[in-house]
Amino acid sequence: MSVLLQATDISFGYDGLLVLQQVTVAIERGDFLGLLGPNGSGKTTLLKVLAGMLRPDRGQVRLHGRPLSGLTRGEIARQLAVVPQETRLAFEYTVLEIVLMGRHPHLRTFELEGPTDLAAAREALAATGTSALEDRPFNTLSGGEKQRVIIASALVQSADLLLLDEPTASLDLRYQLEIGSLLAVLNRDRNVTVVLSTHDLNFAASLCRRLVLLRGGRVLESGETRVVLTREAIRRLYDVNADVSFHERAGHLTVVPIGVTPDAERATPRGGGLLASGAGAPDAREDA
Amino acid sequence: MRTRRSEQLRTIRSLLCTLALATMAVAQAAAQPSTPNRIVSLVPSVTEMLFAIGAGPRVVGVSSYDRQPPQVAGMTRVGGLLNPDVERIFRLRPDFVAVYATQDDLRAQLARAQIREFAYSNTDLAGVTSTIRELGRRLGLDTQANRTADEMERRLASTRSRVVGRARVRVLLVFGREPRALRNIDAGGGRGFHADMLEAAGAANVLADVHRATVPLNTEAILKLAPDVIIDLHYGDQLASMDMKAERSVWNQLPAIPAVKTGRVYLLLGDEFVVPGPRIADAIEKIARALHPDAFK
Amino acid sequence: MAVFWRLGLGPQTHEKMPNIRSRLALTLAVFGASALAACVLAPLVGSTPLSLRRVFDRSIPFQDNVDAQIFFVARLPRVLAAALVGSTLAAAGVVFQALLRNPLATPFTLGVSAGAALGAMVAITFGVDFAVGTLPTVPIASFAGALGAVAIVYAMARARHHGFSTNVLLLAGVTLNSFFSALILFVQYLADFTQTFRTVRWLMGDLDVGSYTPILAAVPFAALSFAAFATLPRSLNVLTLGPEAALARGIEVVSTQRLAFFSASLATGAAVSLGGPVGFIGIVVPHLVRLLVGSDHRLVLPASALFGAAFLIACDVGARTLMAPTEIPVGVITALIGGPFFLWLLIKRS
Secondary structure (H helix, E strand, O other): OOEEEEEEEEEEEEOOEEEEEEEEEEEEOOOEEEEEOOOOOOHHHHHHHHOOOOOOOEEEEEEOOEEHHHOOHHHHHHHOEEEOOOOOOOOOOEHHHHHHHOOHHHOOOOOOOOHHHHHHHHHHHHHOOOHHHOOOEHHHOOHHHHHHHHHHHHHHHOOOEEEEEOOOOOOOHHHHHHHHHHHHHHHHHOOOEEEEEEOOHHHHHHHOOEEEEEEOOEEEEEEEHHHHOOHHHHHHHHOEEEEEEEEOOOOEEEEEEEEEOOHHHOOOOOOOOOOOOOOOOOOOOOOO | OOOHHHHHHHHHHHHHHHHHHHHHHHHHHHHOOOOOOOEEEOOHHHHHHHHHOOOHHHEEEEOOOOOOOHHHHHOEEOOOOOOOOHHHHHHOOOOEEEEEOOOHHHHHHHHHOOOEEEEEOOOOHHHHHHHHHHHHHHHOOHHHHHHHHHHHHHHHHHHHHHHOOOOOEEEEEEEEOOOOOOOOEEEEOOOOHHHHHHHHOOEEEOOOOOOOOEEEEOHHHHHHHOOOEEEEEEOOHHHHHOOHHHHHHHHHHOOOOHHHHOOOEEEEEOHHHOOOOOOHHHHHHHHHHHHOHHHHO | OHHHHHHOOOOOOOOOOOOHHHHHHHHHHHHHHHHHHHHHHHHHOOOOOOOHHHHOOOOOOHHHOHHHHHHHHHHHHHHHHHHHHHHHHHHHHHHHHHHOOOOOOOOOOOOHHHHHHHHHHHHHHOOOOOOEOOEOHHHHHHHHHHHHHHHHHHHHHHOOOOOOOHHHHHHHHHHHHHHHHHHHHHHHHHOOHHHHHHHHHHHOOOOOOOOOHHHHHHHHHHHHHHHHHHHOHHHHHHHOOOHHHHHHOOOOHHHHHHHHHHHHHHHHHHHHHHHOOOOOHHHHHHHHHHHHHOOOHHHHHHHHHHHHHHHHHHHHHHHHHOOOOOOOOHHHHHHHHHHHHHHHHHHHHO
16 A cells, blocks of 8 residues: 655644644555544644645655655645635636636646546536536535535546545535545545544544544544544543444444543643643634 | 973983984994904905905905915915815904805804805806905995906906907817826816906807806817817916926827917916906906907007 | 527536637637727717718828828727726726635725825826826826835735735725825815816826827736736636635645736726726626626636727717717716616625
8 A cells, every 4th residue: 555645743833833743644545534633633734734735844744755845736736635614606606617627737827628627527526426516506506515516626636635624514414424425435436545634523433444633733643443533532632521332233433422521530631732831821723 | 381491301302312322323333343454365366356456454364275466475374165274264353254155164154253254156257347346345445446347347348349350269278187188178168257258358269159167178079179279278386397398289189270280279377367356357368469469569 | 698698608508518618719709809899980989070081091191181180199099098998907807806706896996096096196286297208297197106006005915924815905905095095185185176176087087098108108017917817817716716725726826816916906007097097897897797608717807808998998989979079087987887787786686
């Protein structure tokens, strides 16, 4: 198995606040990796650093062995695509136009889309089950449909590696399940490597084969989900007592929260973890 | 039977009458001075008139846009049509203020303070002399005012007589445009005192049938109007920095205009052409001289 | 509208004509034809009946040929100026709307036109009188004012070290607009009545250039801007998704935004210096064009430029003929058309 994306010893901060500290993540081809952690743990920032959208203060990210800093934005975009949490358009575009935007890094400056680009777009629409929506204005779609279209657009941009930032955070349950199963199908049938960030334990447990647990900008644990997702890990991550068990019908681990950990038993003191000096600063603000 | 009693009564009665009359006379004298002697003027043309009729020494404040006569140079400025400095006006303790008829707020304040006002409205040529006479009457300077007005009328009549019977020259009067360009041109239309000036100087205003005082024009319109003479007025602070040659030569953009072809584009400088005051007769004569030079030999 | 959709343009036509190439060709053909028609027909129309034969009669010396002068000095420069101003303002409007991700943005939102107006106002009020060649003061002063405004807005937007934020840009532009407008009022206050009148006239727009010099002076700047615009459309499309999403799609967001800002500001500065701040073109034309061809900037940008030219040429014909010999300021005509159009848009949306 080859390593697609490798982040080594990443540290990132701004305005004097450290958001990521000495984070190392390796993503292999065909992976379904979840970056799991509470709000403010740095998972969105880590995703952006992995995608080359943010430059780390220390450490390096390598894509196919090549450091991101040495690649142009176009080169990066051809090899990995990012699906944001929400997409809001200032102008009305049709679904097909949105999907075709994914072809941008593959076209030269004045080049116009040709039949191959159109075919790729239609194929991606089919893969995400949105072919019927081709001519609809994007803003008229439901939340789930929008996310599927954006995923199609990402597929057209890079068929290999998708990074998704809290992909279901703003969706209803039904759409959450739709997106989840879509990602599972893409990963299984098309060998798309998926990295997603989430704070939803069950969503991560149901889809991700491997997890990276983040708290306070540091990696708590990383490894296979069934190994890493334990009561103890959840307590350390969320200060919550939970029951973790394998659900026969669902076919994956499920997490049932039991109750809040009393303050005396908290894994880490309130407000700590982010600033190395631990000088009682409030939890880092959401880095979305 | 008329005794000494009735005689006494009569004396007392006439004494009382005299006393009453005397009191009234004194009261009246105390209540109102006979002529105003602290005058403020917000209207440049009125300021010029005041000085022309000899009220100059009584003027204590002039408008911010007054340039003439030279005596206004060091005087207190009180603003103008859009921005009268009410505080300053009152601080001068005037008893006579010349204002624009449209300055309602100021006029209301003056009325409340019981200060006499002279309300000025834009008028035609004949109105200039009648305004002068009216001013004279109000200020007790009838003789001087009439003299000034008469002299103006004499000059006007003289100009008129020189040009009478001569063919009227087709004139376009331009009183505003951008510097060094024929852009945003404003010309004199068929109404207002500019129209009267042209008429008195023996001109036929090419825009006589446009019933406006100000007519924004474009270059095509000017070519179509084909005036024989163009009068290009310039006034204000810009005069000092004007490049006369450059301003004159912008008209060469349109050589088909008869005025340009025959070289009869006259740049007339100074605000006597735009201030409807005592110098207007001078201004009209200057225009007439440009239009009918042979009438002034 | 239906005509356009039947022709194959329009937002929902991918079934009939998904091919961007053919759509682009058709858009350019249709809008190009309208612009060309406007350029050719407008000089033939006016308040004075012209004899075309006389206009082109070489035997009559130009000095004496009234018809030729009306055509070549009074009308043709106006048409060309209208084409230049209309196309640059419409295109700049499209670019600013994409940059600020707001369909209500206009070329005047970020203060460029206020700077130009201040420059012109100062030149008119204080009788500043210099010339560069045969180019008079006011256009030069207003261009200088425009450049000054652009520099100030950019400096303010860069003050924070996080690169280039369009939010900060918008705030800076709006702030500068207010500040410059206050300065303009102050200058007007200092001016005497006739100067105030003159400056108010300038603000209403005037395309009666009367010579080719101001147009030639504006052309290099417009050309530079259009060259930059040509590289932007696909990037502007992707930028609609948001700066972060665009980054992830391979757009160099900061340099694209910077290029969009400077080129659109330059275009606006040149246009306003030439013809005054003619309003509504920068917002009515892009909206109308989007209704006809969809939101793809590769279609919207060229179509807006061409339609903007045709639109302003038509408005200018109105300005010089409706109340002849009185000239109506062209900005009044565009406002009279733009205002009701906006009302209609508002009603249609709700």
